[in-house]
Each structure stands twice: as structure tokens, then as C-alpha cells.
Amino acid sequence: MSGSKIEFKNPVLKWVEYRLPIFSFIDSSVGSGYPTPRNLSYWWNFGSLAGIVLAIMVVTGIVLAMHYTPHVDYAFLSVERIMRDVNYGWLIRYLHVNGGSMFFIVVYIHMFRGMFFGSYKEPRELLWIIGVFIILAMMATAFMGYVLPWGQMSFWGATVITNLFSAVPFVGEGIVQWLWGGFSVDNPTLNRFFSLHYLLPFVIFALVFVHLWALHEHKSNNPLGIDIKGPQDTIPFHPYYTVKDLYGLGWFMMFYLFFVFFAPDFFGEPDNYIEANPLVTPLHIVPEWYFLPFYAVLRAFTDEFWFFSWFMSWVMDAKLAGVVAMFASVLIIALLPWLDGNKVRSMRFRPLSWMFFLIFIADCILLGYIGAMTAEEPYVTIGQWATLYYFAHFLVIVPLVSRLEKTGQPPESIAAAVTKKTEEV
Amino acid sequence: MTDTASTASGKPEEGESRRDFLLLATSTVGAVGATLAVWPFVDQMNPAADTMALSSTEVDLSPIEEGQSITAVWRGKPVFLRRRTAAEIEQATKDDSASMPDPQTDAARVQKPEWLIMVGICTHLGCIPLGQKASDPKGEFGGWFCPCHGSHYDTSGRIRKGPAPKNLLVPPYTFVGDETIRIG
Amino acid sequence: MNKIVLTAVMAFALGTGAAQAASNVPTPAAQKWGFSGIVGHFDQPTLRRGFQIYREVCSGCHGLRLVAYRNLKDLGFTGDEVKEIAAEHEVFAGPDEEGEVLVEGDLRMRPARPTDKFVNPFANEEAARSSNVGALPPDLSLMAKARKKGPDYLYALLTGYHEEPPEGFELSDGMYYNDYFPGHQVAMAPPLADEMVEYEDGTPATLTQHARDVVTFLAWTASPELQDRKRMGIKTLLFLLVLTGMMYALKRKIWSDLH
Numbered sequence: 117m118s119g120s121k122i123e124f125k126n127p128v129l130k131w132v133e134y135r136l137p138i139f140s141f142i143d144s145s146v147g148s149g150y151p152t153p154r155n156l157s158y159w160w161n162f163g164s165l166a167g168i169v170l171a172i173m174v175v176t177g178i179v180l181a182m183h184y185t186p187h188v189d190y191a192f193l194s195v196e197r198i199m200r201d202v203n204y205g206w207l208i209r210y211l212h213v214n215g216g217s218m219f220f221i222v223v224y225i226h227m228f229r230g231m232f233f234g235s236y237k238e239p240r241e242l243l244w245i246i247g248v249f250i251i252l253a254m255m256a257t258a259f260m261g262y263v264l265p266w267g268q269m270s271f272w273g274a275t276v277i278t279n280l281f282s283a284v285p286f287v288g289e290g291i292v293q294w295l296w297g298g299f300s301v302d303n304p305t306l307n308r309f310f311s312l313h314y315l316l317p318f319v320i321f322a323l324v325f326v327h328l329w330a331l332h333e334h335k336s337n338n339p340l341g342i343d344i345k346g347p348q349d350t351i352p353f354h355p356y357y358t359v360k361d362l363y364g365l366g367w368f369m370m371f372y373l374f375f376v377f378f379a380p381d382f383f384g385e386p387d388n389y390i391e392a393n394p395l396v397t398p399l400h401i402v403p404e405w406y407f408l409p410f411y412a413v414l415r416a417f418t419d420e421f422w423f424f425s426w427f428m429s430w431v432m433d434a435k436l437a438g439v440v441a442m443f444a445s446v447l448i449i450a451l452l453p454w455l456d457g458n459k460v461r462s463m464r465f466r467p468l469s470w471m472f473f474l475i476f477i478a479d480c481i482l483l484g485y486i487g488a489m490t491a492e493e494p495y496v497t498i499g500q501w502a503t504l505y506y507f508a509h510f511l512v513i514v515p516l517v518s519r520l521e522k523t524g525q526p527p528e529s530i531a532a533a534v535t536k537k538t539e540e541v
Numbered sequence: 542m543t544d545t546a547s548t549a550s551g552k553p554e555e556g557e558s559r560r561d562f563l564l565l566a567t568s569t570v571g572a573v574g575a576t577l578a579v580w581p582f583v584d585q586m587n588p589a590a591d592t593m594a595l596s597s598t599e600v601d602l603s604p605i606e607e608g609q610s611i612t613a614v615w616r617g618k619p620v621f622l623r624r625r626t627a628a629e630i631e632q633a634t635k636d637d638s639a640s641m642p643d644p645q646t647d648a649a650r651v652q653k654p655e656w657l658i659m660v661g662i663c664t665h666l667g668c669i670p671l672g673q674k675a676s677d678p679k680g681e682f683g684g685w686f687c688p689c690h691g692s693h694y695d696t697s698g699r700i701r702k703g704p705a706p707k708n709l710l711v712p713p714y715t716f717v718g719d720e721t722i723r724i725g
Numbered sequence: 726m727n728k729i730v731l732t733a734v735m736a737f738a739l740g741t742g743a744a745q746a747a748s749n750v751p752t753p754a755a756q757k758w759g760f761s762g763i764v765g766h767f768d769q770p771t772l773r774r775g776f777q778i779y780r781e782v783c784s785g786c787h788g789l790r791l792v793a794y795r796n797l798k799d800l801g802f803t804g805d806e807v808k809e810i811a812a813e814h815e816v817f818a819g820p821d822e823e824g825e826v827l828v829e830g831d832l833r834m835r836p837a838r839p840t841d842k843f844v845n846p847f848a849n850e851e852a853a854r855s856s857n858v859g860a861l862p863p864d865l866s867l868m869a870k871a872r873k874k875g876p877d878y879l880y881a882l883l884t885g886y887h888e889e890p891p892e893g894f895e896l897s898d899g900m901y902y903n904d905y906f907p908g909h910q911v912a913m914a915p916p917l918a919d920e921m922v923e924y925e926d927g928t929p930a931t932l933t934q935h936a937r938d939v940v941t942f943l944a945w946t947a948s949p950e951l952q953d954r955k956r957m958g959i960k961t962l963l964f965l966l967v968l969t970g971m972m973y974a975l976k977r978k979i980w981s982d983l984h
Contacts, residue, residue: 154983179585196791201589204581206950355979363976366969370962377958378763381870389871560978567971574964594795594840
């Protein structure tokens with residue numbers, strides 16, 4: 117993150133800059149001193165968008181914590197007090213609640229963008245792996261945040277997810293009690309989840325910082341997936357991409373605020389407007405939408421699942437297999453740089469990979485749909501096949517297709533491609 | 542795109558000024574929006590609706606006998622309500638012309654001479670003065686006495702001796718009936 | 726591992742029989758509500774009729790623990806009217822000067838004030854259950870948000886009773902048949918009927934009118950911010966549309982020198 121120093125005429129700026137080169141730092145990070153490929157498409161807006169959503173979540177979250185009480189007797193009531201009595205409390209809470217969903221929408225698009233254009237390939241493997249850690253931290257944060265309003269879904273979601281750890285051989289029960297701080301999800305659990313929900317976003321911030329550090333070392337990938345060959349291939353981040361990102365932010369804010377103002381409970385579950393009751397389980401427990409594909413993977417593993425009984429039942433029971441598969445379904449994404457063996461990054465020049473990429477997205481959506489359904493036929497069988505396909509995509513299709521497919525020839529340079537396009541127009 | 546490009550290259554000055562204008566206009570509108578968006582985050586720290594609803598308190602004065610005091614709670618603070626005797630009222634008005642740190646007439650401190658209503662917090666450093674109970678020390682002027690640093694208040698709650706700079710504060714109140722007041 | 730956890734894990738791993746039973750309940754028909762849509766708002770006379778029904782019918786069994794009497798000012802009641810409504814109910818007054826909480830064997834009570842929350846019809850859950858053949862009448866404050874398509878569901882439920890269950894349906898003792906309640910058996914007797922409540926404003930007192938009014942009232946208790954929210958939303962989105970348009974122009978202008 118080092119760049120050329122800026123010369124200031126203003127004595128105050130000069131004084132500061134000499135002692136703390138913060139202006140040069142900003143300029144070389146997101147300013148005119150940061151060279152960016154000149155051909156980035158709107159798919160590249162989602163990275164900075166994710167950063168902005170993170171900031172919105174932190175600000176609204178800190179405000180909510182000023183009014184929230186993490187105690188089983190008061191949590192639900194304090195949230196309703198925020199909604200009814202605190203000035204603009206409803207606005208701030210709905211911004212936070214829907215902000216969670218927006219965060220995942222933006223980051224999922226950001227991830228699929230990376231997959232399509234091969235942004236995970238050499239030399240950006242670590243950048244990609246840090247990104248997988250970010251999504252894991254986001255999932256943990258979102259899960260614990262969902263517990264805080266202490267509604268029925270909060271309580272039973274927490275019960276079900278913490279119980280996943282009981283699948284760990286020998287020490288599972290001990291781990292679960294340790295997580296709970298008791299013999300069921302109760303006040304100690306709520307208190308520690310609140311503490312960690314407040315802490316983790318700052319961990320995410322730190323990870324984002326490292327993510328950006330790695331990004332700035334080799335600069336952004338681009339739709340052609342070819343390297344920057346010289347200054348003719350780049351334009352300064354500011355003003356070109358600052359204005360483009362802000363323009364995209366405008367559309368995003370309209371999308372986000374439409375839900376906040378006109379459908380604030382669209383992503384929520386009605387059951388969470390019923391206070392937690394440890395004696396009554398809701399008829400149909402579902403996690404938040406952004407967990408549904410992983411939830412479907414978890415549920416796919418039953419004793420009746422042929423893949424499990426043929427290949428896995430001799431080492432673990434179905435419950436453990438589901439838990440392992442669920443965590444594996446996230447972690448496997450980190451291996452993409454090595455599973456994909458093609459030198460060409462962008463799928464624009466890899467039509468076969470492009471096709472399988474679209475099928476993969478469809479499979480993820482299908483898994484999400486199955487995750488929202490009750491565990492009955494035909495959903496169970498569909499979910500099992502969709503789960504197998506998910507893993508097959510990473511472990512079979514990507515390695516084979518990437519090594520066997522016929523790729524097109526990417527253009528000589530970014531500048532050459534841009535000039536050619538302008539001439540065509 | 543082609544015609545803007547030709548404008549930009551053909552008449553660079555016009556292009557520059559158009560760009561400056563757009564930049565100025567957009568940043569102005571953006572700044573206005575950002576400022577408006579900040580307000581909810583500031584206002585959320587102001588007292589909430591339920592707190593505001595408790596910002597006025599009604600007190601029934603009928604059980605208080607002449608020469609007796611009660612303490613009510615208003616916005617979390619003690620409020621002294623005293624039904625003064627004729628002697629106390631006479632003393633208070635007689636002292637109107639005496640020299641004191643914060644001169645004020647007794648008439649300016651009461652709505653009905655019989656009822657003295659004040660926030661029971663010493664204006665020195667926030668202790669609660671004694672004098673509400675018959676057995677309490679009432680200080681040299683027969684009103685209230687703050688034990689923390691020895692401030693003496695008279696029968697009108699005015700500071701007469703000691704470190705306190707101001708008279709005991711009279712809160713806003715109205716009589717909603719003959720013997721009921723609403724403080725706040 | 727205790728029973729609760731087992732239940733949860735089963736519910737999560739297998740789904741439940743009850744979930745399947747719930748799936749044969751018809752989807753409630755979509756009603757036209759004045760408060761839905763982008764410019765939706767609460768109609769004050771409707772809210773007041775709805776409150777009248779809550780007060781005269783529902784409040785016998787159902788509480789509104791999240792709503793304070795002072796909130797009724799939103800319905801157009803004056804400060805004094807709110808005071809009178811609140812004073813019809815009593816709340817625990819706390820200990821007296823000697824620390825006594827009982828007066829002649831009963832709890833010391835005082836009239837409720839506008840700042841108090843709606844007083845529950847029952848002192849506790851046990852009292853509520855014993856008065857309702859073991860069933861617990863749920864609190865209604867958030868009911869319009871606590872069910873899928875809340876307002877439509879509540880309307881369908883209130884108008885979905887049948888005097889006789891269909892042929893072959895076994896109705897338990899003390900239960901009523903309802904098209905829309907999960908499992909079709911509900912412990913609540915049909916609460917509304919034609920001419921149930923006499924409206925002050927002369928609106929015809931039909932079952933459907935009653936249901937519409939009380940559902941609108943409950944939509945308000947669940948989302949009292951709805952009107953402010955939608956009004957602010959329209960202004961904010963229009964503002965953003967203008968700002969985004971300007972940013973588009975600026976973006977084009979800045980990028981134009983690249984082409």
C-alpha cells in the first residue's frame with residue numbers, strides 16, 4: 117500500500133503529511149494514486165458496496181446496543197421498546213435487520229463475480245481465502261445477531277444450531293454445554309452471543325483490511341482476466357471508480373431502503389414476533405434465507421441417503437456427516453484456486469465452464485429452496501441430489517472441465533480490447 | 542457517448558465547466574442527504590416517547606396538612622411540596638428586602654402562597670437538603686439545611702447562608718384542580 | 726440432553742406432524758387494506774371502531790401488553806379521554822409506607838395511568854389457562870406480524886368459523902371448527918357476529934365490518950410506526966432517485982474523456 121508521495125502547498129497538510137503520510141496512504145488506496153484496470157464492469161461495484169454495508173451495520177448496531185437489554189426477561193421487550201418508543205428506533209432496527217440480508221446479497225454476488233472471472237487464481241489465492249474467512253465470520257455474526265431479539269425463531273434457531281456441535285464424537289455434549297453456559301439456551305447464552313455479536317464485526321473489519329491489502333498488492337482482476345501490462349491499461353481509482361461506485365451505491369440504497377420502508381419484514385419470519393418460549397417449538401423452523409443452501413446440505417444426510425450409507429456410515433453417523441458436509445460446503449470454496457487448473461481466468465473465454473457455472477448457481481438456488489421446505493418427499497431426495505451436485509461441481513466438474521476444455525484467446529491487453537470496442541461503437 | 546466525446550474534445554472549456562457544475566450540484570445534494578440521514582442517529586439518544594410520557598407528574602396535595610411537607614419524584618429528582626404556615630409565609634415576605642446571594646421575592650417563587658414547590662436539590666453540589674421531616678434540622682432561617690457543605694435556605698427556599706449560589710429551583714407546575722398539581 | 730433439545734432436533738431434522746397438518750389449511754384470501762401499499766395509512770374512524778371491538782369483545786381474554794394507553798392518542802382520543810380509559814383498569818400500586826402490599830387480603834391497587842401499558846385481563850398465565858379450558862389466549866400486540874400474511878389470516882380466522890364441522894371430522898370437547906386455524910380446532914369461541922358491537926358512528930355492524938375494523942386496529946398495535954415509515958420512505962426514495970440521476974450524469978461526464 118505504498119505509493120508516490122503527494123506534494124502539498126498548504127502548510128498544515130504538509131506538516132501532517134510529513135509526520136503521518138495519511139494523505140498519500142488514502143490517495144494510493146482509493147485515490148488518484150491507485151491504478152485500476154480501465155475495463156471493470158458493474159460487477160466490480162459489489163466489493164466497495166460490501167464495505168459500505170458493513171459500515172452501516174456497525175453504526176446501526178452500536179446505536180441499537182444503546183437501547184437493547186441482553187437478558188431473557190427484557191430482550192424481547194427492549195427490542196419492542198426500540199420499535200415503539202425510541203426516536204427513529206424502528207428505522208434504525210429495520211436498517212440493521214434488512215442490512216443483514218443486504219450484506220449477504222452483496223457478498224454472494226461479489227463471490228459469484230470472483231468465481232466467474234477467475235479472481236481467485238494466481239496471484240490472488242490468499243485474497244480469495246481471506247474472503248472465505250470473511251464470509252464465515254459474517255455467518256457467525258449473523259447467527260448470533262438473530263438470537264438477540266429473543267423471539268421463537270431466535271431461541272429455536274440457537275438451540276438447533278448449537279446442537280450441531282453435539283455431533284462431535286466424545287466431547288460433543290461437553291462442547292454444547294460450554295457454548296450454552298448451562299443445560300439449554302438461556303440467559304448465559306444470550307449474554308455471550310450479544311458480546312460476540314458486538315465483537316465479531318470488528319474482526320470482520322480487520323479481515324477486510326487484510327483482504328484489501330492483498331488486493332492492492334496485485335490490483336483488481338478484470339472482466340478479461342488478463343494482467344495489467346502497463347499504464348495504458350489502467351485509470352486512477354479516483355475519480356473514475358469513486359463516481360462509478362457512488363452511482364451504483366445510489367441504486368443499491370434504493371433497493372435496500374425499499375425493503376426498510378415498505379416491506380421491512382420481507383426477509384424475516386413471523387414467528388420471531390412471538391417471544392421465546394422454551395416449552396413450545398414452532399411448527400416449522402427455518403434459518404434466515406442466506407443460510408438455506410447450507411441448511412439443505414446439513415439435512416441431506418440421513419440414514420436413508422444412499423451416498424451416506426455406502427460411503428460414510430462406517431466412519432460416522434448421519435448427524436455428524438451432515439454437520440461435516442455443511443462446514444465443508446463453505447470451506448471447499450477456499451480450495452477453488454487449486455481445483456481450477458486452467459490458466460485462463462475469465463469464463464468469457466471458457467464457454468464450457470461458463471455453462472457449468474450457471475448450472476452451479478441454479479443448484480445453489482435449488483438448495484436454498486429445499487432448505488426452506490419441510491423435510492418430506494420429494495424435497496428430501498431433490499435436496500440429496502442437489503447436495504451431491506454441489507460437491508461434484510467443486511471436486512469433479514471444475515477440476516476436469518478446467519483442464520480439458522478448449523479455451524478462447526483473450527485479447528493482447530486491456531488497452532487493446534478497450535480501443536477495439538470503442539472503434540466498433 | 543460519441544457526441545459528448547466530441548463536445549469534450551471540441552470545446553474543452555465548456556466541458557470543464559459542465560463537469561464542475563455537475564460535481565458541485567451532486568455533492569451539494571449528496572451532502573444535504575447525508576446530513577438529513579444523520580438526524581435519526583442523533584435523535585435516538587434524546588429521551589424516548591415512554592420517557593417523555595413520564596416527564597410530567599401529577600401530585601395530590603390534599604393529604605398534606607399545614608406545616609407539613611412531602612417529597613414527590615419528578616423526572617427522577619425529589620420535589621419538595623410544603624404547605625406553609627401563616628408564620629412561614631409572613632417570614633418569607635418580610636425577608637424579601639433582606640440581602641441575599643440570589644435576590645428574589647417570595648411572590649415570584651409561588652403560585653399560591655400556601656404552597657411552596659421546589660426541586661429538592663442543593664444548588665451547590667447536588668446534595669438533598671434536610672428539612673422535610675419535623676425532626677430534621679432546618680438551618681438558621683427555618684427552611685432547609687444542606688448537610689454536605691452547610692447551605693441554609695429560608696422558608697421560601699432562598700439561599701441565605703453557605704456556599705450554594707442559587708435559590709432552590711422552582712419547577713414548572715400548574716394547578717389542575719384545587720388540590721392537585723401537575724409538575725412538568 | 727433434555728427433552729426440549731430432543732424436540733428441537735427432531736423438529737429440525739424431520740419436520741413435524743403438526744407442520745404437515747398446518748399445510749392443509751387454505752391460504753387466506755388477500756383482502757384490500759387501507760394500510761397496505763406504498764401510500765397505505767391507518768383510517769382513524771376504522772381504528773377507533775376496531776379499538777371499540779377490542780375493548781368490548783377481545784379484551785375479556787386477550788392482552789395488549791406492548792401498547793400503552795397514551796398510544797391511544799394516535800386514534801384521536803384527547804388526553805382526558807385517554808386518562809378515563811386508563812382509569813377503568815387497575816394496576817398494582819406497590820407497597821405502602823409500612824411495606825404492606827395487601828389491603829384486607831387483596832393487593833393494593835391504583836387506577837392505571839396513560840403511561841401504563843394495557844392491563845392484562847388475567848393476572849398470570851395459570852389464571853388465563855384455568856379460565857379458558859386450558860388454552861392460553863395469546864397477547865395480541867404483535868399478532869398482525871406474528872403470522873404469515875397476518876392481517877389476511879386474522880380476517881380469515883375471525884370469519885372462518887363453522888357451526889358444524891364437516892362430515893367425519895372429530896371435534897374435541899370445548900373446541901370450535903375453523904377453516905383457517907392449523908388443525909381446524911380452535912379453543913376460541915367465534916368472537917364476532919353480526920350486531921356484536923353497536924358503533925357510535927352508525928357504521929353497519931356486520932361480522933365482516935367488525936373483522937375488518939379489529940384487524941386494522943391490530944395492524945396498528947403491531948406496527949404503530951407504519952404511517953411515518955411509509956411517508957418517510959416515499960420522500961427518501963424520491964430523493965435518492967434524483968441523487969442517483971445526478972450521479973449518473975456526473976459519472977458519464979467524468980468517464981467521457983476516456984472514450
